[in-house]
Every structure is written in C-alpha cells, then in structure tokens.
Amino acid sequence: MRMRKKKNLIPRLERCADVLIAEPREYRGRFSELFSRNAPLYLEIGAGKGAFMRKMCAREDRDFNYIALEKVPEALIMAMEKAKAENIADALFISEDAALLSEIFSEGEVARIFLNFSDPWPKSRQAKRRLTHENFLKQYKTILAPDGEIVLKTDNPRLFEFSLCEFSKCGFVLKELTLDLHNSKYAEGNCTTEYEDRFVSLGQPIYRVIAAKRA
Numbered sequence: 001m002r003m004r005k006k007k008n009l010i011p012r013l014e015r016c017a018d019v020l021i022a023e024p025r026e027y028r029g030r031f032s033e034l035f036s037r038n039a040p041l042y043l044e045i046g047a048g049k050g051a052f053m054r055k056m057c058a059r060e061d062r063d064f065n066y067i068a069l070e071k072v073p074e075a076l077i078m079a080m081e082k083a084k085a086e087n088i089a090d091a092l093f094i095s096e097d098a099a100l101l102s103e104i105f106s107e108g109e110v111a112r113i114f115l116n117f118s119d120p121w122p123k124s125r126q127a128k129r130r131l132t133h134e135n136f137l138k139q140y141k142t143i144l145a146p147d148g149e150i151v152l153k154t155d156n157p158r159l160f161e162f163s164l165c166e167f168s169k170c171g172f173v174l175k176e177l178t179l180d181l182h183n184s185k186y187a188e189g190n191c192t193t194e195y196e197d198r199f200v201s202l203g204q205p206i207y208r209v210i211a212a213k214r215a
C-alpha cells in the first residue's frame with residue numbers, strides 16, 4: 001500500500017500510545033497481560049487502515065483479544081485513530097515487519113492469524129516477499145497454538161494458488177476453501193476489509209481459505 005506522508009505523524013502516534021505496543025518484544029510470551037480478559041489471541045498481519053479489525057472486534061459473539069500488526073506508520077496511524085474513536089476494547093497495535101514475528105511472539109501464543117489482501121508481489125524474483133512464502137509460514141507455524149489457524153483472503157488468483165502450495169508444503173491442512181467467498185455458504189458473518197469492499201464493488205471474486213495446523 002503506497003500512502004502519502006502524513007502530517008504530524010509523530011504527535012499523532014504519541015496520542016495513540018495507549019493502543020500501541022511500543023516495545024512488543026518485552027511482552028513476548030505474556031501478551032495476555034495487556035488485555036482485560038483471558039481469551040485467545042487473534043493476530044492480523046498487514047492490517048492497513050483497520051476496517052477488518054474494527055468489524056471483528058464489534059462482533060456480538062466476540063471471544064478473543066486482538067492485535068493488528070502493520071509496518072507502514074501512515075496506515076497504522078489511521079487504524080489506531082479510528083479504533084480509539086470507536087473505543088474498541090482489547091484491541092492493540094504493533095508497528096513492525098511480519099518478517100520479525102518470531103522475535104515478538106513466543107511459541108503457541110497466537111490462536112488465529114489473518115492475512116487479508118496481502119501484497120501479491122507478482123514477479124517470481126519477489127516470491128520471498130509474499131506473506132505466504134514458506135519462510136513466513138514457518139514463523140506463523142511456530143507462534144500458532146496447536147489448534148491454530150491462518151485465514152487468508154485475496155482477490156489475486158496467482159497469490160491464492162501460490163499460497164495453497166506453500167501451505168501444503170509446510171504441512172497445513174486446508175479447510176473451507178472458496179473461490180467466491182461472497183457467493184458461498186461462508187459469506188454470512190464475513191467481516192470485510194477496505195480492499196475487499198473495493199474489489200467486491202468491481203464485481204471481482206474473493207478467494208478464501210483456512211489453513212489449520214492440524215486436521
């Protein structure tokens with residue numbers, strides 16, 4: 001996501017200090033201490049402006065704590081400001097690159113990972129940058145709980161196909177696969193992202209799969 005430089009970024013980030021985990025490595029293995037309730041931890045990677053997070057955390061049946069990770073501060077600040085404006089509880093942010101995840105979370109600490117409309121990096125030489133490259137998947141597998149899952153949504157058939165191969169290569173079990181989420185039995189209860197709304201309005205199908213650590 002290319003974003004314009006934001007005015008007053010530093011003071012704005014400072015005003016969001018209560019929702020930003022500034023030194024996440026200090027909480028490795030004890031992120032649960034940061035939340036008011038004892039619940040499974042959901043992690044969204046590449047949260048963008050945070051629409052998905054806000055919808056997920058507003059669900060009436062919510063039974064999880066939530067961390068949104070985003071590496072671009074210009075997107076992160078918008079997500080944090082909107083989350084604060086909506087007074088969302090038990091939802092925090094980390095400003096980091098997903099490549100460093102295993103420094104941040106300990107083994108088995110995360111119940112669910114969401115990868116929503118990750119950058120496709122279409123050229124073969126860019127494959128290692130895709131967030132479903134096996135180098136990333138190995139880290140996700142380590143930080144996921146034994147019954148943990150990755151939920152992937154994308155508009156990009158090539159990234160989807162690549163991801164299915166990488167999941168299988170890393171021993172994940174594929175579930176609830178659909179090539180058209182919005183016209184499938186899984187549409188009900190789906191929380192959309194900013195990118196998803198845009199692609200759906202253009203009539204594009206959304207690909208979705210759950211990759212589980214065990215069957």
Ligand SMILES: C[S@@+](CC[C@H](N)C(=O)[O-])C[C@H]1O[C@@H](n2cnc3c(N)ncnc32)[C@H](O)[C@@H]1O
Pocket residue numbers: 001045046047048049069070071072075096097098099116117118119193194195196
């Ligand atoms: C195409 S946007 C999608 C944003 C949002 N998930 C949505 O669906 O509307 C991809 C987002 O992932 C973030 N991102 C890409 N690579 C990342 C990485 N290695 N670590 C953390 N965030 C990353 C980008 O900065 C961008 O905000």
